[in-house]
Amino acid sequence: MNAELALISALNGxxxxxxxxxxxxxxxxxxxxxxxxxFAHASFYMLGAYCGYQISQWVGFWPGLLLSPLxxxxxxxxxxxxxxxxxxxxxxxxxxxFTFGLSYVIVEVVQVLWGRPPVPYRLPPELxxxxxxxxxxxFPRARGFVxxxxxxILGALALMLRYSRVGMIIQAxxxxxxxxxxxxxDVPRIHMLVFGGGSALxxxxxxxxxxxxxxxxxxxxxxxxxxFVVIVVGGMGSLAGAFLASLAIGELDAFAKVIDRSPAxxxxxxxARLDPSNPLYGLWSLTLSQAxxxxxxxxxxxxxxxxxxxxxGKREDR
Amino acid sequence: xxxxxAARWLPWVAGALLLxxxxxxxxQGFVRQLFAVCAVMIVFTLSYNLLLGTTGMxxxxxxxYSGFGAYATIHALNWIGRSxxxxxVTALPLxxxxxxxxxxxxxxxxxxxxxxxxxAMITLGLSELxxxxxxxxxxxxxxxxxxxxxxxxxxPLFGLPGWNLGSDLQIDYVVGAWCFACIVAVRxxxxxxxxxxxxxxRDNPERAEFIGYSARQVxxxxxxxxxxxxxxxxxxxxxNFEIVSAENVGAVRSGxxxxxxxxxxxxxxxxxxxxxxVFVFFSVALSQWTKAWQLYLGLFFVVLVLRAPGGLAAVIxxxxxxxxxxxxxxxxxxxxxxxxxxxxxxxxxxxLVEMTYQRTLEASGGYLVRVFWxxxxxxxxxxxxxxxxxxxxxxxxxxxxxxxxTAANAPIAVLTAAER
Numbered sequence: 001m002n003a004e005l006a007l008i009s010a011l012n013g014x015x016x017x018x019x020x021x022x023x024x025x026x027x028x029x030x031x032x033x034x035x036x037x038x039f040a041h042a043s044f045y046m047l048g049a050y051c052g053y054q055i056s057q058w059v060g061f062w063p064g065l066l067l068s069p070l071x072x073x074x075x076x077x078x079x080x081x082x083x084x085x086x087x088x089x090x091x092x093x094x095x096x097x098f099t100f101g102l103s104y105v106i107v108e109v110v111q112v113l114w115g116r117p118p119v120p121y122r123l124p125p126e127l128x129x130x131x132x133x134x135x136x137x138x139f140p141r142a143r144g145f146v147x148x149x150x151x152x153i154l155g156a157l158a159l160m161l162r163y164s165r166v167g168m169i170i171q172a173x174x175x176x177x178x179x180x181x182x183x184x185x186d187v188p189r190i191h192m193l194v195f196g197g198g199s200a201l202x203x204x205x206x207x208x209x210x211x212x213x214x215x216x217x218x219x220x221x222x223x224x225x226x227x228f229v230v231i232v233v234g235g236m237g238s239l240a241g242a243f244l245a246s247l248a249i250g251e252l253d254a255f256a257k258v259i260d261r262s263p264a265x266x267x268x269x270x271x272a273r274l275d276p277s278n279p280l281y282g283l284w285s286l287t288l289s290q291a292x293x294x295x296x297x298x299x300x301x302x303x304x305x306x307x308x309x310x311x312x313g314k315r316e317d318r
Numbered sequence: 319x320x321x322x323x324a325a326r327w328l329p330w331v332a333g334a335l336l337l338x339x340x341x342x343x344x345x346q347g348f349v350r351q352l353f354a355v356c357a358v359m360i361v362f363t364l365s366y367n368l369l370l371g372t373t374g375m376x377x378x379x380x381x382x383y384s385g386f387g388a389y390a391t392i393h394a395l396n397w398i399g400r401s402x403x404x405x406x407v408t409a410l411p412l413x414x415x416x417x418x419x420x421x422x423x424x425x426x427x428x429x430x431x432x433x434x435x436x437x438a439m440i441t442l443g444l445s446e447l448x449x450x451x452x453x454x455x456x457x458x459x460x461x462x463x464x465x466x467x468x469x470x471x472x473x474p475l476f477g478l479p480g481w482n483l484g485s486d487l488q489i490d491y492v493v494g495a496w497c498f499a500c501i502v503a504v505r506x507x508x509x510x511x512x513x514x515x516x517x518x519x520r521d522n523p524e525r526a527e528f529i530g531y532s533a534r535q536v537x538x539x540x541x542x543x544x545x546x547x548x549x550x551x552x553x554x555x556x557x558n559f560e561i562v563s564a565e566n567v568g569a570v571r572s573g574x575x576x577x578x579x580x581x582x583x584x585x586x587x588x589x590x591x592x593x594x595x596v597f598v599f600f601s602v603a604l605s606q607w608t609k610a611w612q613l614y615l616g617l618f619f620v621v622l623v624l625r626a627p628g629g630l631a632a633v634i635x636x637x638x639x640x641x642x643x644x645x646x647x648x649x650x651x652x653x654x655x656x657x658x659x660x661x662x663x664x665x666x667x668x669x670l671v672e673m674t675y676q677r678t679l680e681a682s683g684g685y686l687v688r689v690f691w692x693x694x695x696x697x698x699x700x701x702x703x704x705x706x707x708x709x710x711x712x713x714x715x716x717x718x719x720x721x722x723x724t725a726a727n728a729p730i731a732v733l734t735a736a737e738r
Contacts (some may be wrong), residue, residue, distance in 0.1 A: 092434060094623060096376060096435060097623050098624065104573065225442055305428065
């Protein structure tokens with residue numbers, strides 16, 4: 001591996017990591033405020049992609065990018081208001097089950113409306129081509145665009161949470177819900193707002209991520225599993241932890257994909273030749289790029305063994 | 319006294335009789351196909367409820383354990399076939415159980431370090447881990463096509479010629495017998511101190527720790543027991559279908575067992591059994607009538623979570639109680655009206671879904687769709703307006719009636735109801 005490939009991989013990893021953080025930020029905020037882990041969050045991501053696709057068919061990509069977070073956000077707020085709120089007294093398992101069922105239904109509805117094969121959702125032509133070139137390796141403009149969108153939105157969100165009145169009320173409601181209620185704020189409405197906002201973030205991530213990769217009914221399940229790994233590895237309820245874990249998994253994925261070496265190669269470089277008849281030869285000759293899809297989950301196992309509460313997790317629930 | 323004794327043993331005797339009679343009565347057709355599938359699913363949901371209902375652990379990766387049991391069985395079958403060792407195939411589910419147990423030992427050690435929501439997320443991650451391994455180790459998992467075997471290879475049962483699981487009737491009886499044994503074993507496990515302390519860990523882990531039990535250890539032990547029974551169910555499925563593929567360990571199957579168990583009712587011992595039967599009906603019977611069956615199943619599940627967290631078992635128990643105390647007669651008019659509204663709204667919804675389906679996924683099949691014994695032309699606006707009106711009107715009327723009926727608004731059962 002040379003320096004320019006490393007730089008490009010780092011950038012690729014950062015863009016994927018930021019996309020993941022757009023999802024995990026909303027999920028974490030919702031979780032730390034309401035104690036609800038929204039299993040359907042990845043389905044909202046998929047819904048955002050399909051909304052973006054449909055609007056891009058009718059009007060164009062850019063209106064879709066604006067409207068699909070809005071639609072998904074309103075849908076999310078409605079889910080909180082008419083579904084989750086009634087379940088709140090029954091504890092986290094009931095809420096998790098409800099959102100699980102919801103994710104099941106959303107996938108089916110999407111299949112009924114748009115079919116099972118992927119839909120041709122693409123970024124507009126002005127985002128084709130490369131942004132800059134490091135020696136011989138191109139950095140695609142599309143990935144730069146993802147980083148820009150994620151950076152701007154997340155930056156705005158951070159400023160909003162830190163300095164605006166709404167943001168301060170949300171922060172207060174995170175830790176002192178009862179007090180905030182006593183001060184005359186409608187805490188259930190804040191919950192709905194946060195849930196809708198988190199869903200809108202997922203919708204935006206979907207509108208961007210779907211165009212960048214593939215838009216298909218299975219995309220939610222694919223990214224969902226990784227998303228929940230991010231949440232657990234970062235420490236449940238910790239926004240900074242989610243940020244760290246998102247970037248770590250993004251970089252892990254990007255670097256693993258370009259390293260075409262296996263443990264057997266390493267052993268050979270050190271002078272130990274592995275016999276192909278060895279029963280574990282298949283395992284040892286697996287290259288890192290082949291193992292890339294498993295790495296986030298292996299990271300999960302390692303983190304759980306070393307630090308069960310996650311990187312920056314505070315509470316240890318039983 | 320005698321009556322109580324009869325009430326206690328009647329379900330067991332009736333269940334055993336059913337398992338004996340049904341395979342003989344229905345030698346072919348629908349029920350014949352479903353019998354073994356139902357029995358396998360019953361073992362699977364019972365094992366799942368050892369986690370969810372008994373210990374309060376929500377798992378999204380239970381198929382991993384049954385899948386390992388299935389793979390252990392199919393590899394053992396092929397080994398018996400190759401080496402001609404006269405081992406009885408009928409006993410192989412025990413090996414499958416050990417396969418599940420091994421997976422539980424490894425994965426459970428990691429996942430049971432946390433509980434509640436984190437546990438659920440970890441099981442999801444581990445299930446994805448195993449699912450991704452499927453592509454990397456084609457030798458063990460059999461790649462795209464899976465691994466097939468032949469269940470007639472081993473020694474005949476009791477040395478009797480011809481008793482080698484060749485016929486459908488024989489496999490039905492073997493699967494049925496294993497199913498009954500598992501039901502008895504799970505029931506017995508729930509009565510042991512481990513089963514009782516698992517309930518304590520579910521309800522209040524802190525107090526369970528105060529009286530000297532490690533909540534983590536209890537969770538792990540329960541996961542081991544559960545993975546053992548899941549392994550048996552996987553082995554039975556492998557014997558029944560004689561093929562095991564990546565589907566057997568996949569996330570879809572994990573989701574199915576969660577749906578089936580919850581639909582039946584996690585707070586009751588017989589809930590998962592009921593759920594398994596209803597689920598198999600949904601997945602086999604309904605899928606023959608409509609391609610949108612998973613949508614209906616998902617909606618049914620969501621409605622149950624919202625309105626009847628005790629599942630079908632709780633709904634039935636409540637209905638029986640109302641019949642017994644006569645309140646059903648007093649509220650007969652209201653119940654009939656509610657039922658009528660529900661039927662109207664549902665039929666509107668079904669027509670809409672089927673019409674949408676025809677327009678999108680089945681677009682090559684023309685514009686006509688057959689719903690409720692009538693052909694509907696999906697190009698006519700009226701054909702869309704009428705079911706939409708039915709759905710909205712029915713739902714609004716249902717909501718209005720429910721608000722009138724205060725008694726019906728009482729919660730049906732609490733999620734953590736003590737097991738009966």
